[in-house]
Amino acid sequence: MTIAENIIELTKKKKLHFALLDPDKQKPAVAGQIAQTVTEAGSSAIMVGGSTLLSQKQVDETCQAIKKNSDLPVILFPSGAKFLSKYADAVFFMSLLNSNNLEYVIREHVKGAPFVKYSGLEAISMGYIIIEPGMTAGRIGEADLIKRNDFQTAVGYALATEYFGMNFFYIEAGSGAPEPVPNEMIQAVKKNTSIPLCIGGGIRTPETAKEKTHAGANVIITGTAIEKDAHFKHTLTNIVSAIEGL
Numbered sequence: 001m002t003i004a005e006n007i008i009e010l011t012k013k014k015k016l017h018f019a020l021l022d023p024d025k026q027k028p029a030v031a032g033q034i035a036q037t038v039t040e041a042g043s044s045a046i047m048v049g050g051s052t053l054l055s056q057k058q059v060d061e062t063c064q065a066i067k068k069n070s071d072l073p074v075i076l077f078p079s080g081a082k083f084l085s086k087y088a089d090a091v092f093f094m095s096l097l098n099s100n101n102l103e104y105v106i107r108e109h110v111k112g113a114p115f116v117k118y119s120g121l122e123a124i125s126m127g128y129i130i131i132e133p134g135m136t137a138g139r140i141g142e143a144d145l146i147k148r149n150d151f152q153t154a155v156g157y158a159l160a161t162e163y164f165g166m167n168f169f170y171i172e173a174g175s176g177a178p179e180p181v182p183n184e185m186i187q188a189v190k191k192n193t194s195i196p197l198c199i200g201g202g203i204r205t206p207e208t209a210k211e212k213t214h215a216g217a218n219v220i221i222t223g224t225a226i227e228k229d230a231h232f233k234h235t236l237t238n239i240v241s242a243i244e245g246l
């Protein structure tokens with residue numbers, strides 16, 4: 001069974017948590033320590049990527065450190081073809097559908113596809129949109145940000161993702177967003193689509209994570225911002241428990 005197939009099967013049984021580690025935010029050794037904590041907390045996968053990366057070396061070293069400290073699947077969430085790594089297990093081959101720059105919609109994918117092919121990485125297709133406020137991801141990705149009350153447009157992108165045959169649909173408000181994706185948007189998308197729905201950006205507490213899964217999210221994605229919490233492991237464990245308890 002592929003990683004994508006396994007994740008899809010898991011989403012039929014329970015809600016999942018993925019941790020997103022940005023190689024630009026900590027040294028590889030620290031990423032390895034975080035990975036161990038994330039694994040012990042009960043996460044289902046570790047994503048690696050960021051909007052402000054400078055080199056492939058950052059990604060390689062971070063993936064290697066994570067693999068030494070965790071048996072969870074390591075899935076790349078790349079901002080461009082030059083940030084792929086053979087040390088990961090898979091890559092979210094995701095298109096930033098509401099970007100005004102074709103590089104993020106398809107052209108970086110064309111550049112990176114041969115690397116994915118010959119490195120043996122599992123490609124997991126994903127449609128990806130960024131809503132207001134967008135934060136750094138929205139700015140770097142040159143996103144035509146979807147308004148928080150524009151549920152119809154979000155549903156349209158979700159349906160297009162499904163009709164393209166992609167495996168997952170991801171909505172995010174941007175790392176560090178003051179407010180996460182609205183419940184009403186999650187509900188509208190979930191009501192109209194059948195592929196797993198991932199939600200991220202601005203989710204910092206078990207209560208918020210539970211609220212988003214109750215609205216219809218299959219996967220909750222939290223970034224390294226939660227590491228700033230003095231009770232990081234405890235909070236993360238509670239987030240996983242809260243969403244799995246639904």
